Amino acid sequence: MAETTDVLYIIDMNEAQDWVHAAIRDGDLKMLSVPYVNGFIGRRLLCNGSCDACNACLISEAQLPTDVYIDFKECSTTVHYLTYPTEKLVETVSTAVTVL
Numbered sequence: 001m002a003e004t005t006d007v008l009y010i011i012d013m014n015e016a017q018d019w020v021h022a023a024i025r026d027g028d029l030k031m032l033s034v035p036y037v038n039g040f041i042g043r044r045l046l047c048n049g050s051c052d053a054c055n056a057c058l059i060s061e062a063q064l065p066t067d068v069y070i071d072f073k074e075c076s077t078t079v080h081y082l083t084y085p086t087e088k089l090v091e092t093v094s095t096a097v098t099v100l
Helices: 013-025 033-045 052-058 065-073 087-099
Strands: none
Touching: 013 087, 033 052, 033 065, 033 087, 052 087
């Protein structure tokens, strides 16, 4: 009977946060779709109504350099139909996915 070895990688939460923050700040190409998905998550969280604090925490009024993928997916150049997440939302969800 052949034995299998499962490798478990345990990543320190601070290490994961630092890696995600650096990747977002540096415009890592692997991170470009992450804000697009996080915009969807932010919009769904705010779907049933929201307070101003929640809106400010999840949705960004200013575009980030990593929002270039969202710009490509946008249908209009004058009206924004897609949701642009805050950098903190992108970092938080990315870190959670990295740790999982």
